[in-house]
Amino acid sequence: MAEKKLMYGNHAMVEGVIAAGCRFFAGYPITPQNEIPELMSIRMNEIGGVFVQTESEISAINMLFGAAAAGKRAMTSSSSPGISLMQEGISYIAGADIPVLVVNVVRGGPGLGNIAPSQSDYYQATRGGGHGDYFTITLAPNSAQDLYEFPRLAFELAEKYRNPALILADGLLGQMMEPVEFSSKPIDPKSLPEKEWALCGCKGRERRVVRSYDLKAGKLEVLNLRRAEKYAKIINKEQRFKTEYCDDADLVIVAYGTCSRVSDAAVKMARDKGFKVGLLRLITLWPFPMDVLGDMAKKVDNFLVVEMSNGQMIDDVKLATECRSRIYFHGRPGGGVPTPPEIYKRIEEVLGGAR
Amino acid sequence: MKMIFGRPLGLTETLQRYCPGCGHGIVHRIIGELLVKLDIRERTIGIAPVGCSVFADEYFNCDMIQPPHGRGPAIATGLKRTRPECIVFSYQGDGDLAAMGTAEIIHAAARSENITVIFINNAIFGMTGGQMAPTTLPGMKSTTSVKGRDIGKQGFPIKVCEMLASLDGPYYLERCAVDTPRNVIRTEKALKTAFANQISNKGFSMVEILSMCPTGWGQTPVQAKKWLGEVMAEYYPLGVFRDLSKEEK
Amino acid sequence: MTKEIIISGFGGQGIVSSGIILAYAGLIEDKHVTFFPSYGAEMRGGTANCSVVVSGEPVASPIVANPDIVVIMNEPSLTRFEPTIKPGGMLLYNKTLIKSQPQRKDIAVVSIEANVIAEELGQARIANMVMLGVMIKKTKLLNLETLKKAQRKRFVKANDEQLALNDKALEKGYGLL
Numbered sequence: 001m002a003e004k005k006l007m008y009g010n011h012a013m014v015e016g017v018i019a020a021g022c023r024f025f026a027g028y029p030i031t032p033q034n035e036i037p038e039l040m041s042i043r044m045n046e047i048g049g050v051f052v053q054t055e056s057e058i059s060a061i062n063m064l065f066g067a068a069a070a071g072k073r074a075m076t077s078s079s080s081p082g083i084s085l086m087q088e089g090i091s092y093i094a095g096a097d098i099p100v101l102v103v104n105v106v107r108g109g110p111g112l113g114n115i116a117p118s119q120s121d122y123y124q125a126t127r128g129g130g131h132g133d134y135f136t137i138t139l140a141p142n143s144a145q146d147l148y149e150f151p152r153l154a155f156e157l158a159e160k161y162r163n164p165a166l167i168l169a170d171g172l173l174g175q176m177m178e179p180v181e182f183s184s185k186p187i188d189p190k191s192l193p194e195k196e197w198a199l200c201g202c203k204g205r206e207r208r209v210v211r212s213y214d215l216k217a218g219k220l221e222v223l224n225l226r227r228a229e230k231y232a233k234i235i236n237k238e239q240r241f242k243t244e245y246c247d248d249a250d251l252v253i254v255a256y257g258t259c260s261r262v263s264d265a266a267v268k269m270a271r272d273k274g275f276k277v278g279l280l281r282l283i284t285l286w287p288f289p290m291d292v293l294g295d296m297a298k299k300v301d302n303f304l305v306v307e308m309s310n311g312q313m314i315d316d317v318k319l320a321t322e323c324r325s326r327i328y329f330h331g332r333p334g335g336g337v338p339t340p341p342e343i344y345k346r347i348e349e350v351l352g353g354a355r
Numbered sequence: 356m357k358m359i360f361g362r363p364l365g366l367t368e369t370l371q372r373y374c375p376g377c378g379h380g381i382v383h384r385i386i387g388e389l390l391v392k393l394d395i396r397e398r399t400i401g402i403a404p405v406g407c408s409v410f411a412d413e414y415f416n417c418d419m420i421q422p423p424h425g426r427g428p429a430i431a432t433g434l435k436r437t438r439p440e441c442i443v444f445s446y447q448g449d450g451d452l453a454a455m456g457t458a459e460i461i462h463a464a465a466r467s468e469n470i471t472v473i474f475i476n477n478a479i480f481g482m483t484g485g486q487m488a489p490t491t492l493p494g495m496k497s498t499t500s501v502k503g504r505d506i507g508k509q510g511f512p513i514k515v516c517e518m519l520a521s522l523d524g525p526y527y528l529e530r531c532a533v534d535t536p537r538n539v540i541r542t543e544k545a546l547k548t549a550f551a552n553q554i555s556n557k558g559f560s561m562v563e564i565l566s567m568c569p570t571g572w573g574q575t576p577v578q579a580k581k582w583l584g585e586v587m588a589e590y591y592p593l594g595v596f597r598d599l600s601k602e603e604k
Numbered sequence: 605m606t607k608e609i610i611i612s613g614f615g616g617q618g619i620v621s622s623g624i625i626l627a628y629a630g631l632i633e634d635k636h637v638t639f640f641p642s643y644g645a646e647m648r649g650g651t652a653n654c655s656v657v658v659s660g661e662p663v664a665s666p667i668v669a670n671p672d673i674v675v676i677m678n679e680p681s682l683t684r685f686e687p688t689i690k691p692g693g694m695l696l697y698n699k700t701l702i703k704s705q706p707q708r709k710d711i712a713v714v715s716i717e718a719n720v721i722a723e724e725l726g727q728a729r730i731a732n733m734v735m736l737g738v739m740i741k742k743t744k745l746l747n748l749e750t751l752k753k754a755q756r757k758r759f760v761k762a763n764d765e766q767l768a769l770n771d772k773a774l775e776k777g778y779g780l781l
């Protein structure tokens with residue numbers, strides 16, 4: 001086992017991205033993710049990678065489009081307002097089937113909002129976000145260790161399906177320091193296979209074109225139907241989650257990211273008091289782990305959805321359970337972070353005397 | 356007792372949250388005074404930026420709007436075109452105006468929108484913690500250029516007055532500074548001209564103001580003033596870059 | 605066992621360093637730890653605070669609303685954090701820079717002439733180390749030797765002389781009460 005280091009979440013992410021073999025970063029400063037570009041500017045310089053501080057997030061996402069179209073692992077990070085600006089670019093990238101990594105260290109919104117942790121970009125992340133028929137693979141870390149490990153997973157999924165991937169963190173995960181273990185051997189970018197679609201000059205082969213449009217009659221429909229097949233495959237194969245104490249549970253908490261770690265403590269409090277409570281921690285938000293929820297709904301009567309928003313993921317929980325169970329909600333919008341006692345109180349309210 | 360020095364009516368009573376030695380406060384005061392002197396306070400709409408002066412919407416005692424990062428000149432266009440009787444000013448930092456909002460400022464200037472732009476150039480992103488700005492000097496340290504801005508990789512600063520002066524649109528462009536009393540007086544004069552131009556429908560006016568950011572520069576307030584005068588003003592020469600009133604005479 | 609700690613003072617008093625050293629020491633002793641600083645615009649105006657959690661269990665949230673232990677380095681921090689301490693908790697404050705008296709009767713209060721002691725040792729800025737030394741002694745939270753190791757993880761670039769001085773300040777605090 002490698003020695004554990006105490007690291008800021010944002011710094012762990014930088015090391016994770018580099019260990020994943022990524023050598024291209026473009027971004028624009030915004031709190032609470034500034035530590036990512038700041039450390040990237042130093043690290044990319046040390047290892048001969050590319051760091052560009054752009055004039056805007058619009059420019060950053062388009063630089064990513066270019067770097068990734070050239071077949072390289074490329075990433076950007078930002079926080080909510082900046083991610084909104086990137087949506088046009090992400091739509092083009094999804095339409096061109098190009099793998100990139102976009103990190104959103106979410107803060108309170110809408111508008112300029114505040115810089116406190118939040119989960120209010122869930123809809124944006126899981127519904128495509130920009131215009132057109134597309135989805136982005138979305139991963140939800142809940143620790144500094146995840147921030148180190150998820151970039152690699154994100155790149156692998158992105159490349160496997162030729163699709164943009166998103167890591168949806170929040171200000172708490174980014175700003176917090178926690179022990180991190182460099183658990184995997186760093187990938188040498190040179191060892192990554194050349195992409196058969198990458199733009200690199202047509203010497204000795206047919207020319208390649210990367211584009212998101214097709215104006216010929218009926219052609220875009222065909223393309224989008226093909227993309228729908230890809231999405232179906234991802235939904236089939238890549239739902240990721242963790243369950244804890246769910247087998248005998250009268251109530252299961254559904255949460256991701258920061259809310260899942262806080263809920264974990266609340267579940268333990270409830271178990272100590274004799275309540276049969278479990279936790280479903282979601283790791284992929286798109287594809288949404290609907291199968292496990294559908295199965296659970298057959299025997300679990302109550303679900304409690306905990307989110308740092310006014311309630312967005314709860315819609316997906318209702319869809320996945322087909323409203324067979326009772327669904328309760330505990331939300332903290334605008335930068336509020338729930339505490340374990342607060343969630344425990346909600347459990348008590350729901351389950352009442354049913355210990 | 357007669358009050359001989361107090362807060363101008365153009366500023367609210369709200370305590371300003373700038374660091375010691377910051378230039379924003381000085382410029383706020385000048386604008387606050389001008390709103391009264393030119394008797395335009397009650398018909399002025401101000402635009403706060405995204406940056407340390409995001410709170411300017413609390414500080415100026417007139418109607419204010421807080422737009423997305425960099426989009427001030429576009430918002431100003433919308434305001435001025437629908438309310439030509441109002442005086443519209445956009446207050447922006449160098450990240451806001453010269454990075455995020457480069458397109459907006461260039462096109463507002465090219466259209467010669469009849470607005471007043473106050474551009475605070477402190478060569479750094481103050482709000483987010485001292486990262487490189489488009490105006491950061493070559494070799495100058497920031498948290499994203501820890502060894503100093505490397506022009507080979509990070510390019511050259513943008514000289515906004517000079518750049519906008521290459522357009523036919525702007526009516527008035529001047530670069531001032533707030534490091535010395537003399538320069539502050541000069542800045543007040545320039546801002547007065549910029550507002551007066553709008554009042555008489557002359558078109559686009561912008562005053563760029565070199566301003567201290569001791570926190571972002573890692574200097575004391577006194578060092579910061581000195582550095583501004585000796586180093587920054589060398590790179591960004593003060594002066595008038597466009598004044599079409601001269602040609603009208 | 606979970607201990608939630610807040611450290612607060614002016615920028616430049618080593619608030620962030622103290623928090624990180626504490627968290628690192630917890631990590632070295634194989635505990636679950638988190639460190640969470642105040643960040644962004646909250647930093648304007650020169651105050652700094654941070655939360656540290658040291659626990660036998662995975663840490664739910666690094667944000668601390670009602671701390672068990674509070675280390676206070678300046679006057680405004682006392683006003684802000686004294687009311688938040690859990691009943692039965694502990695308040696340690698830097699008496700040299702704080703003229704007011706803590707009011708709470710349901711907590712343990714420890715006053716330390718941290719700046720006086722630090723200056724006797726030769727450096728005002730190691731007052732934070734003195735405070736940490738006292739704190740781990742009074743709370744039995746972590747071992748002195750671990751803190752010495754932990755400060756070396758924080759100050760990677762410091763020279764031996766400075767590290768030895770920091771050790772001394774930790775020891776001095778540890779031996780005070």
Ligand SMILES: Cc1ncc(C[n+]2csc(CCOP(=O)(O)OP(=O)(O)O)c2C)c(N)n1
Binds near residue numbers: 085405406452482
């Ligand atoms: C779309 C978007 N990206 C990034 C930010 C974060 N941000 C806030 S202020 C700022 C830079 C401000 O610098 P400047 O305009 O020079 O003003 P100063 O703070 O120095 O006065 C940035 C990048 C944001 N609010 N919105």
Ligand code: SF4
Binds near residue numbers: 377378379407568569
């Ligand atoms: S960081 Fe700089 S620009 Fe912002 S308030 Fe402080 S001195 Fe002024």
